[in-house]
Amino acid sequence: MTDNVDVQELEKFSQLAHKWWDKDSEFKPLHAINPARLAFVERLCGGLDGQRVLDVGCGGGILAESMAAxxxxxxxxxxxxxxxxxxxxxxxxxxxxxDYRCVSAEALAAEAPASFDVVTCMEMLEHVPSPHSIVQxxxxxxxxxxxxxxxxxxxxLKSYLLAVVGAEYVLGLLGRGTHDYARFLKPSELSRMARDCRLQTLEVKGMQYNPLSGACTLSDDTDVNYLIACRRAG
Structure with missing residues (x-):
């Protein structure tokens, strides 16, 4: 482990890198939820056209490319x-x-503070040793x-049964070992981290992915996957 990086996590995603844009691979759920994520960001920032945006932990670029489009x-x-x-x-x-760059969020924050209109960090916090450092x-x-x-x-318990047991071991939607349940974050914990970093929570929404239909919808049910939008204090 180096800095705020889990080397095993990096290696795991490197092994799967060639599958990022295969919509029938382990990344199928990410492709399915992407329209909902994109719409959520667009609504809260009043449209992405002309905005300067940073996607932290962009992976193969699914969300980053859709925001650029x-x-x-x-x-x-x-x-x-x-x-x-x-x-x-x-x-x-x-x-x-x-513009893709191999740099940590911490290093870029030191290099270019207060540079972006919108910052997104999706499905990443549960893969790093210190989520608070990423939020900061x-x-x-x-x-x-x-x-x-x-x-x-x-x-x-519900998220463990659905996101780990169900998705990884029963349905095989994700590779076994994709998630470490101990790193999952309650909305209250993430909101507290955000508040500590002068971020005001604006909205929290749950994401429901139906593996049978492949559809994703947003709701007030935050039991498993959820989105949280924050505004930086002026």
């Missing part, structure tokens, strides 16, 4: 070099421009009054 100037950062290479190649193929960095990177959006997994 919606008119934003997007920077995507990740420490998994193979995933970034896939993201860059897909960007060339699609013609949608995203996101708060530093967004401009005063700007929007920060996180998504992660709640920590309770």
């Amino acid at each position: 919606s008119g934003a100037s997007v920077t995507g950062i990740d420490l998994a070099k193979k995933s970034l290479k896939v993201a860059q190649l897909h960007s060339l193929d699609s013609g949608v421009t995203v 960095s996101c708060a530093a990177l967004v401009k005063p009054g700007g929007l920060v959006v996180f998504s992660t997994l709640n920590r309770n």
Whole structure:
């Protein structure tokens, strides 16, 4: 483990990097929930056109590219070099421009504080040793009054049964060992981290993914996957 990085997590995603844009692979759920995530961000920032956006933990670029296609100037950062290479190649193929960089959120926060109108960090907090450090960095990177959006997994029996046992071992939607239940965060815990970093929680929404229909909807049920939107104090 180096800095705020779990080397085993990086290796795990590097092994799967070539599958990022295969909608029938382990990343199928991410492709399914992406329209809902994108719509949530767009609604809360009043549209992405012309916005300067940072996607922290961008992986293969699923969300980053969709935000760029919606008119934003997007920077995507990740420490998994193979995933970034896939993201860059897909960007060339699609013609949608995203600036991908292999840099940590902490390092970029020191380099370019208060540089972005919107910062997103999706499905990443449960994969790092110190989620608080990521929240702090996101708060530093967004401009005063700007929007920060996180998504992660709640920590309770239902989320363990659905996100770990169901998704990884019963349905095989995700590879076994994808998630460490101990790293899941309750909305109250994430809201407290955000508040400690001068981020005001605006809205919390649950994401429900139906593996049979492949549809994803947002609701007030935050028991498993959830989104939390915050505003940086001016």
